[in-house]
Amino acid sequence: MFKDSENLKPSKINFNKGKVLLFFPPYPAMNSEKRGERQEHWMPYPFIYLAPFLEKAGYKTVILDARVEPEWRSILHKELKDTFALGVTSFTGPDLNYAVEVSKIAKDMNNKIHVVHGGPHATSCPEDFLNEDVADFVFVGPAEFTLPKILDALYLKKEIPTDVKGVIYKVNGKIVGDKSSPPTVFDYEEPPAFHLIDIEKYRSANNIVSYFKTRGCPFKCTFCTTGVYDVGHKARDQYRREVKYLLIDKKFGGMYFRDPLFFLRTDDVMDVTQLMLSLGGGKTKKWRGQARGTFHRQYSHEQFKAMAKSGLTTVMFGVESGSQRMLDFMVKKVKREDYIESAKICAEFGITMYNSFMFAMPNENIDDLKQSISLMHELKKVSPKYISNYNSVFVPLPGTKMMRDAIERGYKPPKTLKEWANRGFSSRFEERDDINWMGPTFKEYVKIYNEEFPNYKHPYELENEGKRINPLAAPITDTEPMIAALE
Ligand code: B12
Ligand code: SF4
Secondary structure, eight states: OOGGGGGGSOOOOOOOSOEEEEEEOOOHHHHSTTGGGSSOBOOOHHHHHHHHHHHHTTOEEEEEETTTOTTHHHHHHHHHTTEEEEEEEOOSSTHHHHHHHHHHHHHTSSSOOEEEEESHHHHHOHHHHHHTTOOSEEEOSOOTTTHHHHHHHHHTTOOOOTTOBTEEEEETTEEEEEOSOOOOOOOOSOOOOGGGSOGGGGOOTTOEEEEOSEESOSOOOTTOSGGGSOOEEOOHHHHHHHHHIIIIISOOSEEEEOOTTGGGOHHHHHHHHHHHHHTTHHHHOEEEEEEOGGGGGTSOHHHHHHHHHTTEEEEEEEEEOSOHHHHHHTTOOOOHHHHHHHHHHHHHTTOEEEEEEEESOTTOOHHHHHHHHHHHHHHHHHOTTTEEEEEEEOOOOTTSHHHHHHHHTTOOOOOSHHHHHHSOOOSSGGGOOOOOOSOTTHHHHHHHHHHHSTTOOOHHHHHHTTOOOOGGGSOHHHHHHHHHHHO
């Protein structure tokens, strides 16, 4: 046991202000019977980060994660009986149906429960929740510092402070408040509230854990909402403590750094490399992170070698398109050739390059599609063993420029929470009826796509069918020859 992971224990606090129940909606793919076989499960990170601030302020905090609690409805009813405030998070998608359902249940209880919402959809479209009377307060962006302030005002029956950024609510039927996001602070002292969840429920058969040491992204690709936040980094001691806790105390075998751009800061990456080496390196632990196409020129040969030796097994690239015209249009700030060069580096060091491509974006034409397909082949040719390409079909995300590009071409965005919840985000064209931004050549586009990718299946679907093994989940012995070669 590492001594410093003791610091992750919460301090003794007197919870005298009432109970806050934090609800994470179900995610059917995760709830499936094959849950234990999935490659990786996400802990309810927004709540793991918010809870310590609530506890510090004196609120008993309970996390109800419906993704891992099949009986969540009965637990919810029981918990709500003495709840002071219910917090709900939701992505733009099916989550919203559950977000509405649980809020209604809370509002129908005999005890007065303050209902607050936050998360990706609340950040993009905060008014939706107030217009439909689903929430009393809606939080935009990170809420560690703002949520306790509003709850305290409610608890002490004081005026709602008007100087809190990132929260809106109704006064006399009119929406008031400041919906600009507060700064993203991540290097705070409060340890994540791992003590509030049963970590075993997030252990997949492959024993991989996700972790963030950075939030937000300095880039502003026009289809993505992550760049909306400014960037917050954890301090060195803080992430070292937390990584050791998960990998050593909790015995996870692989770590996926979900930082939007993990490989951006060389000093941090080298520090993580040292840390992973000290924890057993590629011999007992593996890790993975997300990079930009410029990965190949950000590190020296020695540094790549050290990373591979320390257990870096996979790097994920949001390639999106093989057309430079489209890469420029989405302000990716990467050259097509960068991906080829990064593929060569990954192959040289035995690191799997996981490339995500996006199709049917507004302004994309047949030639762009052909260039994406040809880039996929070029990448695969670098190393069929270490390069893997995956597809997704564009989903317009609220608050992004690419959604406005789609609207300019005829897309009618959903207007209600129900419409947002029920719109398609499948990666198979035949399951999508919302794509009307592609112009007259769309039929031909789909034909070429389907010829290239007949019966396309997403990695999760392949996982569920037992037809795909994430390299991070492959037995350690499979990566040993490469590590030996690097000695
Ligand atoms: C992990 C993850 C997933 C996982 C797990 C999802 C799940 N439901 O189990 C998987 C891979 C399955 C997934 C799938 C999808 N995802 Co995803 N995912 C993420 C990721 C990488 C991390 C989310 C996270 O935990 N962040 C860490 C926490 C701390 O950050 P946070 O959510 O911002 O929380 C803070 C605030 O928002 C706020 N807050 C959050 N909740 C609440 C609640 C209350 C009450 C309050 C007061 C405050 C509050 O306080 C928190 C602490 O400060 C993000 C990108 C990112 N880097 O954040 C994308 C992201 C959330 N996903 C996104 C998308 C689009 C999807 C998909 C639709 C992709 C697709 N086409 O299939 C699906 C839909 C899934 C669904 N349930 O509907 C978008 C969301 C955009 C949107 N408007 O919804 C994001 C932002 C990425 C992007 N492209 O911009 N995803
Ligand atoms: S796509 Fe990646 S690089 Fe671009 S803004 Fe989003 S997280 Fe940042």
